[in-house]
Amino acid sequence: MQAALIHSYKQKELELTSVPIPDINSNDVLVKIIAASINPLDLRTMAGGLKMLLHYDMPLILGNDFAGEVVAVGSKVTQFKVGDEVFGRPRKDRIGTFAEYIAVNTEDIALKPKNLTFQEAAAIPLVGLTSYQALHDLMDLKPGKKVLIQAGSGGVGSIAIQIAKQLGAFVATTTSSKNVEFVKSLGADQIIDYHKENFANVLTDYDAVFDTLGDKNLEQSFKIVKPSGKIVSVSGLPDAKFGKSYGLPYWKQFLLKVATRNLSKLEKETQVQYNFLFMKPSGKQLSLLTEWIEKDQVRPIIDRVFDLNDINDALNYSRSGHAKGKIIININ
Ligand SMILES: NC(=O)c1ccc[n+]([C@@H]2O[C@H](COP(=O)([O-])OP(=O)(O)OC[C@H]3O[C@@H](n4cnc5c(N)ncnc54)[C@H](OP(=O)(O)O)[C@@H]3O)[C@@H](O)[C@H]2O)c1
Structure with missing residues (x-):
């Protein structure tokens, strides 16, 4: 072949x-x-x-x-x-x-x-499962909760917006001017043009952030989330907690702990929980997504x-x- x-x-x-x-x-x-x-x-x-x-x-x-x-x-x-x-x-x-x-x-x-x-x-499959695991499994988004989904026009963001709307959340997203109407059509409630505004100066009191960008955008996310809220990142650094659950040897967990000490500090200061997600395959969850897709609720x-x-x-x-x-x- x-x-x-x-x-x-x-x-x-x-x-x-x-x-x-x-x-x-x-x-x-x-x-x-x-x-x-x-x-x-x-x-x-x-x-x-x-x-x-x-x-x-x-x-x-x-x-x-x-x-x-x-x-x-x-x-x-x-x-x-x-x-x-x-x-x-x-x-x-x-x-x-x-x-x-x-x-x-x-x-x-x-x-x-x-x-x-x-x-x-x-x-x-990959982006649908990633989004479902972030928004449903880790954030446990419920109707009325406010979530920021970074990069709403990307492969992950464009399906994540739709899934968050199915879960009943209020969705803010970042994108550039050319994609504003597109992310609106997916269900985004508030749209921030990342070339013109910094989301961290516009949004407050969010329940959760789904970070698909990492680096500075991830660090700034701590500013907009309420205490006891959650940040789930698929692009930031994996932390030691993730390393342990993933079964990495102790020395790798230690390296991750050192590399993410800035995030641990932000977690302590803001009382916001940081989770790194490495998505997992799941035929069962694909079947759940299929129910939404076949009802034309997610495309x-x-x-x-x-x-x-x-x-x-x-x-x-x-x-x-x-x-x-x-x-x-x-x-x-
Ligand atoms: N850990 C995991 O399990 C996992 C799973 C899936 C994905 N990921 C990671 O998640 C990230 C996103 O994946 P993806 O498939 O969505 O990527 P992608 O489709 O390549 O993302 C491209 C999109 O990002 C937007 N974008 C770029 N910079 C932006 C910014 N600063 N603010 C807002 N939007 C911005 C672009 O919009 P413009 O054209 O308007 O700039 C473009 O539409 C990647 O790093 C990927 O590796 C991780």
Whole structure:
């Protein structure tokens, strides 16, 4: 099968090459991938920037989510059959969706929403799960709570706004002038043009911030959240608490503790809780998202579609940092 892979970290471009179709384990299905999506995680993985959290053997096929059709099932699989249309985010040690086939554990997939094309479905898994886990699992957003979602026009932000609205929250978001109407159409209640205003000077008394930007934006978030409120970041530094829950060795937890002492200080000063989120695969949560999608309450946002042969152009577009929604790769 055709696959896009790297032989070592810091390789500039993905190499398109022919590799064997993967074997399946008893709890796996083999999926013929029809579409995949680009995530900034692909760029970070290529650059070797996540070696502290993820260790990969080379060569490594990249790609973290997909939609496609089941073409074979493992001996213990009962909930999926050949011909099922599915979508998913494979677990971190079994990525590789920039390829014609993937062997994936059935816990990591769900039936594709019936009202979506494969391209649309591939836009959902990683960003949909990330947003659900931040807004529902960690923040426990309830009707009337106020949340700031950073970068509302991005792959994560554009689905997070819609999920936060489903949970009944009041949603503020940051974006640039060209995307104001777009984020409004997704349900944002208050919009801050980040080129003109600093959110930290405009918003107060928020219950939560979903930080997708990190650095200064993350630090400034502490200014706008109420005591006992929460900040969930997917772009800031992982802290020692995360390191422990992720099962990192003690020395790595210690390094994270040192690296995030500024955030710990801010937590103490403001009584706001900081959580780093590293999203997890979950077929069950994809099925929950499907209920909203099939009722047209949440929709995928696609910016551009590239063919697998042009995957390096797609990665370069993602690198620009200005995608509006998701970048899709047509595979089969
Ligand atoms: N830890 C995890 O599990 C996890 C999971 C998913 C994603 N992430 C991380 O989350 C981050 C966001 O991912 P993504 O897929 O949403 O990225 P993305 O789609 O590439 O984000 C691009 C968007 O960000 C907007 N943007 C850039 N700078 C901004 C600023 N200062 N203020 C407001 N908006 C800004 C851009 O809008 P303009 O064109 O208007 O500038 C653009 O629409 C990445 O760092 C990714 O690695 C982590």
